[in-house]
Amino acid sequence: MKDKVSKNFFGVAILNVIITLAEFIGGFMSGSLALLSDAVHNLGDVGAIILSFVAHLVGKKKQNSNKTFGYKRAEIIAAFVNAFILLAMTVYLVIEAFERLNDQVTIDGELMLIIAVIGLIANFISMLIMHQHSKDNVNIKSVFLHMLSDALSSIGVIIAAILINVYHIMWVDAAITVIVSVVLAYEAIKILKNTLNILMESNPDIDLKKVESDLCQFELINTIHHVHVWQFSDSEIMLDAHVNVNPKIKVSQLDGLYDQINRVLKQNFGISHVTIQVESARGLNEKIIPHGENEK
Ligand SMILES: [Zn+2]
Ligand SMILES: [Zn+2]
Known part of the structure; x- marks a missing residue:
């Protein structure tokens, strides 16, 4: 009390x-x-x-x-x-x-x-x-x-x-x-x-195509797939995604990349909790929405 x-x-x-x-x-x-x-x-x-x-x-x-x-x-x-x-x-x-x-x-x-x-x-x-x-x-x-x-x-x-x-x-x-x-x-x-x-973990009006294009502007990122985005509470939006990166990337470069991703997603979409799975060629043909109907 x-x-x-x-x-x-x-x-x-x-x-x-x-x-x-x-x-x-x-x-x-x-x-x-x-x-x-x-x-x-x-x-x-x-x-x-x-x-x-x-x-x-x-x-x-x-x-x-x-x-x-x-x-x-x-x-x-x-x-x-x-x-x-x-x-x-x-x-x-x-x-x-x-x-x-x-x-x-x-x-x-x-x-x-x-x-x-x-x-x-x-x-x-x-x-x-x-x-x-x-x-x-x-x-x-x-x-x-x-x-x-x-x-x-x-x-x-x-x-x-x-x-x-x-x-x-x-x-x-x-x-x-x-x-x-x-x-x-x-x-x-x-x-x-x-x-x-x-x-229902609905997408709180976040444009996934825009998320994709914003993230693909980073030189190290080729494409993204298998994205989930949801409103956790009324003040927090969360996102997780698979990100295909340049295979030449060094693990030591990842920390900086994650910081940049977090900043962009926070600034442009208000997303405050991000989980990324980094891949090189794995899942390249997968869609943004897993098993979804979106074209890619
Ligand atoms: Zn009443
Ligand atoms: Zn994947």
Whole structure:
């Protein structure tokens, strides 16, 4: 609990427990289904935040002989699960909203409004805390987006509460729930795609033809083949490749060549971890992508 991110996770989790309790009690007392479903949403959030928090702690563990890559992927998996839960919630909210259209319940609009405002303030504080860290970490970003959608749904509940108070229009409640759910689902699908790509070792948009031409500019390099490139965590891209070099090369020249390769791949593509297998004639006819469909 010493580092700042851990403290922030803890603070946000506590805040969300308070919002959840307030909304459950307020939802039952006011008879508002909107508040109750928002409470269910926040209950799911508390679980997701705890999941992210644990993943963050696990991600800091050092590499060892069993986990030579370390534990950073734990955060990616947590972000994926977070987004999946979020998406499931949007489905639940939409179903809930359509059921609410048929409900004829008397709602205490005033109590609903008070609780929703408290929820919004708590969400706003959570957002401020998480926003400081949301720039370079997919996981914290997913929690932040979550808070943002929570704040939006609190605003939705506030608008519904005002309309119930002043005009006694009940269906606005359901309509706002559907709109907020669609926005939420959109954000969730973006995170799902992003984290799935990392878990599938997808190429993070690196032009392999450009990698080839950049490396072949070195006099000692003739061609490259059997390349793998993948996003390891949200801040690290890794590459490994077979490189056919001039057969006259001296082993003592390799260190300098590797330094040059690392520099070019870092500067031009942001690749921070490179593994090269040097060959002379071996694999000359192989493709850039092993067993792939690219022409060579
Ligand atoms: Zn949420
Ligand atoms: Zn090879």
